[in-house]
Amino acid sequence: MSYDYDLFVIGGGSGGIAAARRAAGYGAKVGLAEVDRLGGTCVNRGCIPKKLMVYASHFPDFYEDATGYGWSPVNSQLDWPHLVSAIDKELRRLNDIYVTKLAEVDIHRTYSRLLDPHTVEAGDRKVTADKILIAVGGKPVHPSIQGIEHAVSSDAMFSLPEQPKRMLAIGSGYIASEFACILHHLGTEVTQFTKHDLILKGFDDDLREHLQNSMGEQGIRILQKSQVGWPVQIERVDSGLKVCFEQGDPIEVDLILSAVGRRPNLEKLGLENADVETSSGAIAVDEHSRTTQPNIYAVGDCTNRVNLTPVAIREGRAFVDTEYGKQPWVMSHENVPSAIFTTPEAASVGLGEAQARERYGNEAIDTYRARFAATYYALTPRRQRSMLKLVVERDSDRVLGVHMVGDHAAEIIQGMAIAVKMGAKKADFNATVGIHPSVAEEFVTM
Structure with missing residues (x-):
């Protein structure tokens, strides 16, 4: 049977765009429907603008800290409209880049819904596709409070x-x-x-x-x-x-x-028209991101597995490499690192202590932790303390989890995630020479 597209992607967020670009690169004819700005939640209403606001929020502390190092006090005021405008300008720049990168993909600027397993209603058009990828993300939920x-x-x-x-x-x-x-x-x-x-x-x-x-x-x-x-x-x-x-x-x-919290954005998607089943409010998928309809797949937050942008991207690429690139692989949801961009920053990979004890037994787990103020704060008016922690399986000596609160925690845990993914042991950490003076060296000297 002849179809309009080899692949039609519903949703232009991180997962959908990653899949569409890679599929087009393999020579597939690809269509993508997105009514909003390209990039989804992460680029437009999440990771990117949030991180820019995080950077903005650090400057008052920098100004105060500088006095401890001999700099004269700074009297500065935030121009809120300038900050909001500057962030919006950067997001528009990123959207233009996405449009350029999707040059080989037909973009439909409209809502879309499934009519049957191979047909999508995209605005006032009906298009057919051999395979369909759902990547519609999630949306905020509100508590039941009067007002x-x-x-x-x-x-x-x-x-x-x-x-x-x-x-x-x-x-x-x-x-x-x-x-x-x-x-x-x-x-x-x-x-x-x-x-x-x-x-x-x-x-x-x-x-x-x-x-x-x-x-x-x-x-x-x-x-x-x-x-x-x-x-x-x-x-x-x-x-x-x-x-x-x-x-x-x-x-x-x-x-x-x-x-x-957030929930999968599945309203008016027409899942029932294509016999795509849900589980606990999310699209049910197998390890290959395949739904209960064999030619329809789903990735990202609408599947409610691990709701992180890099996860959605890897899920999308795994699907495309397997189906179009003749390079089959499965996205692993084990030991996915994550960060919380608070002040101080926090980041984690692997099992927490309670999770490890529940999985392996209370007596099977050793923990190592350190709390201290980084050298940076020795001359500042602040005394912000860092916390570093390792969770280790006693018999195998394998590091099951690495956790940190402190400056640059995300950057540090990204490197630690490689060690955890490779199955590093506490002895491997002990045998590693630390970089001194640094906060991260504490992970190899505990």
Whole structure:
């Protein structure tokens, strides 16, 4: 049977673009549908603009730290509209690059949905494809709170017309924690509400505790559900937004960030028309990213496996290499490194201590940790402490997890991820000469 395309991709985010480009490079005829800016959440409403705001938030600390090294004090004010405009300009530049890189792909600037296993409705057109890849990502969800419509999601944080003087971040994940730090260091009075005693559920407990304590020491107010109960009402008042909790006094803020999680963006996708099944609200796929319809695949956050941009890219490339490049391989979701771009930064790869003890047994695990202030802070007014931790299986001596809170944690853990992926042992770490003086050397001297 003849089709309009060898491959049609629904969604122009990181995973969809990576797959479309590589498939076209193998000679496949490829179409891609995306109604929004190319690049998806990461480029437009996530990783890239967030990291730019993180960089902006570091300058006040740099100015203060410099005085300890003999530099005269700096009196500088943030131009919020300039920051927002500069970030938007960079995102537009990146979008232009994506358009150029997809020169060999037919781009349909429209919503699309499945009509049957081989047919997609793309705007007012119906196109057919031998294979279809779904890469539609996810979207924010909001908690059930009266007046939650007054809150904004992370999608809106990069286009706020003015900097809020007071902000409440509802959530304990990386999005709420990162924006709490960003806005605090830009000068906003920040409160973060978490339903857990510690932020960042799923990460190693020492990492969670150290980071939360550091944020509190910097001046971010952490409100725990165990202290005040759940937020029950949000209402607009003359002085801003008033948030009432189940117990204790209400608080007033200018901005509320709702960041309690995200879910696959599957509405109106027509999955039922192609007999594509879901599981727990996500598209069900096998290890090859194949759905329950053999010619339809899905990658990225819409499958809810590991919701990270590099994972979506590798899933997309594994699918294409296997189906079009005659180079079959499977994306492994084990030992995927991740980072939280808070201040201080945190990063992790492999198993946390609790996960390791649950999997291997309580007596089978050894841990090594260090807490100290880096040399950089010796002359500064601040005394920010780093935390480094190794989780090791006792019998095999294999390093199961590496965790860090501190400056440049993401850069350091990226290198550690190679060691964990290769199955390095604690003895290999011990045999490695450290770079002195550095924070990372502590990983090989514990």
